[in-house]
Amino acid sequence: MPEENGNGKNGKEVGLLERLKSALHEDVQSIRTDMPTKAKEQIEGLKKPTKTAVYTSIFRHKHDDTPRNRALGVLSNVFLHLHPAKINRDAVRYSFTWGMGGITFYLFIVLTLTGVLLMFYYHPTKLQAFRDVLYLEHDVPFGKILRNMHRWAAHLMVITVWLHMFRVFLTGSYKAPRQFNWNIGVLLLVLTLLLSFTGYLLPDDQLGFWAVTVGTNMARATPLLGHEGPFGKMLGMTPYNDVRFGLLGGSIVDANALLRSYIWHCIGIPIVASVLMIVHFWRVRKDGGISGPGSVVLASEDKAQRGPRHA
Amino acid sequence: MDWRQLWEICSAPDNVPIVALIPLLAFYCYLAWKQAKGNDELIAELETSPAMAKTRYRKTWPFEPGWQKEVHVWPFLLRIEFLAAIIVTIVLMIWSVTLNAPLEEPSNPNLTMNPAKAPWYFLGLQEMLVYFDPWIAGVVMPTLIIVGLMVIPYIDTNPLGNGYYTWKQRKFAIGSFLFGFIILWVAMIIIGTFIRGPGWQWFWPGQTWDHSRLIYEVNRDLPDLFGIASNFGKAIFGAVVVGGYYLAGGFLIHALFRRYNPKDYQRMSLLQYSIMVFFLLTMVALPLKMMLRLAFNIKYVWITPWFNV
Structure with missing residues (x-):
């Protein structure tokens, strides 16, 4: 018969309850x-x-x-690691670089942030686009300042890109070894303008509609590829198959143009621009960093004897 | 003087960037000019004293003995970038609070805006539409501008002025760029924004926009002035004029360039040289064509069944 609850025969074995206690x-x-x-x-x-x-x-x-x-x-x-650890003492002088490249990139970031927020409230359809902008302006908390900031940052970015290019030209910073990076920069300039232009149509108001109409009407006249351009008719171009049709997704600025504009504006061009920006910044580093004020070279030191170099 | 009209144009929200661009550009031109002048004076000094040219006085702010040549990015560069970001944010905030982005009536294909203007940064090209057909102003010219900008590093063989402001060492390059950027691009934008009114007619600043104004203007074509009537004759004549412009202009540039830029002339390959001459002549052709139009009411120079120039 089993003993109950740890009352061992010799009293030494401690019961389970005791141990637990x-x-x-x-x-x-x-x-x-x-x-x-x-x-x-x-x-x-x-x-x-x-x-x-x-x-x-x-x-x-x-x-x-x-x-x-x-x-x-x-x-x-x-x-931050795009930066080197150390930098030429002169290169940080604002009067030399004007800081326009950096400001342009910062504005791109501002535009991405405000743009993503705007996308939450916007439908790229003829029925809703204009109403969405009205809704943003009057009902969405901070919607007005959001749209304003996106607009003005875009305009400012165009200006800073131009000033950046102006400075790079004036300091001769496109010269060897930076020739290729200048070309990337020119492409980025074009993409900046296209980004701004594709955004112009999106509110679907008279301003954007007619600006884009004026702009894309030029595409009609594209040589060879436009139905009103030189040699266009000979190649069988009509309003329904030429390059303008491809841009607008139709023969007039309408629903398809709005959608195409939206997709180029929000997805297509930003991706291409981002890739080119990566290359641009990478090459800035690889081609010798921010172009600092260099030592002047004297004309007497330029012998011009290397003969023609091939382009 | 219609101040209200002037104010309406200047304060149109989308025109404000251009109003801002003008002083900004003036300021940065001044900043660049000041540094270029300093460097040019230093260069002139060094040219006369070869001994000094061997010292550290190769910059307008030479390194003092004991200075570090390099400084840490953190904090010396990053704090500037951070400050710049804050300042730009504040400017944007104030701008966005005080000025609303424009929003017109809903788009209406049946109601044409007059004037119907492209976004301000394309107004230079739209202004060109007055003087050129759309295939030139809207397609060929932008393409040439992009390609022209891209070839710059490959045709500029001048090794001087790499990484510092200077005018005297790069007169030709900087002169051409200023001509293209300030006169052909920015000035045309300013005209397109502030001067062009309804019907894309010329209204001086402060002149009231008269929507019913008509201008009686008969434009002629250059072949007509010479009494050439046949289509074949017009095509040949235009080709001769345009071709002649490029030949004579090319010769003129050649005569000037080899005299005033002998080193670059010697260095440039035939390809580099001809690309440079082509772009320069094309650039100069714009104001020439504008003058032909404004002074002599000439619309086309070259008329063919397929295209007109």
Whole structure:
């Protein structure tokens, strides 16, 4: 017959209940003694947040002001590592670079952010596009300032791109070894204008409609590919198969043109522009970094004896 | 003087960027000119004293002994970028709070806007429509502008002025660029924005836009002035005139270029040289054609059954 509840014959064997009791006692005791210590340690630890595991997993180096940390701050950050760790002392002078390239890129970011927010409220259909803009202007919280910012940042970006190109030309920064990057820049200039132009139609108001009508009417006259252009008729171009039809998705600026405009504006051109921007920035680094004010070269040092170089 | 009209044009929200562009451009032209002048004076000084040219005085702000040649990007560049971002954001915020983006009536294909203007950055091309057919102004010219910009680094063989502002070492390059950018591009935009009114007619700043104004203007074609009536004759005549312009103009440029830019002339290959001459002549052709139109009411120079120039 089994004994009940740990009353062993010699009284030495402790019953299950007893063991459970003492274990529980130990647990309670440990909470009483350990936890306050751990809490103290925790509070001490919070006073040094840079020592926490979370922090050190994100930031891989210290932040004391040492040359090593200054360099690591740039090199170990994915967004900043396009920069070198060090830069020519003169190259940071604003009067030389005007900062227009950087400002252009910043405006592109602003436009992406405001543009994504605008997309939440906009349908690229003839029925709704104009109403959506009215809705944005009058009902959406901060909708008006959102649209305004997108518009003015776009205009400002056109200006800063021009000024950037102007500065690069004036300092001769397109010269060797930066010739190729100048070409990427020209393509980016064209894409900037196209981005702005495709956005012009989207409110579907009179301003955008007629501006795009005027703009795309030019495509009619494209030599060879437009139905009113030189040699267009000979190649069988009509209003229904020429290059303008391809741009508008129709023979007039209508629903398809709105949709095409929208897709080019929000997806097509930004992707191409982003790819070219990556190449552009990469080449800035590879071709010798931000073009700092160089040492002047004297005409007497230019011998012009290398003979014609082939283009 | 119709101040209200002037204010309406200048304060039209989409015209504000151009109003802003003019002082910005003037400021940056000044900034560039100031630094170019400084460098040119330094170059002149160094040319006269070869001993000094061997020292560190190769920049208008030479390195002082003991200076580090390089500085850390963090903080010296990043703080500028950060500040620039903040300033641009503030400017944008203020601009967006004070000025609303334009929104006209819903689009209506049956109601033509007069004047119907392209976005402001394309107004230079739209202004060209007055003087050229759409296939030139709207297709060929933009293409040539893009290609022309892209060939610049490959036809500019001048090794001087790489990485610093200068005028005296690059007079030809900078002169051509300023002509193309300021006169042909920006000035045409300003005309398209502030001067052109209903019917794309010329209204001086402050002149009231008269929507019923008619201008009696009879445009003639150049072959008509010479009494050429047959289509075949017109085509041949136009080809001769246009071809003659490129030949005579090319010869003139050749005569000037080899005299005033002998080193570049010596360096350039035939391909580089002919591309440069072609783009220069095409660029100069724009104001020439405009003058023909404005002074002599000449519409076309070259008339063929397929295209007119």
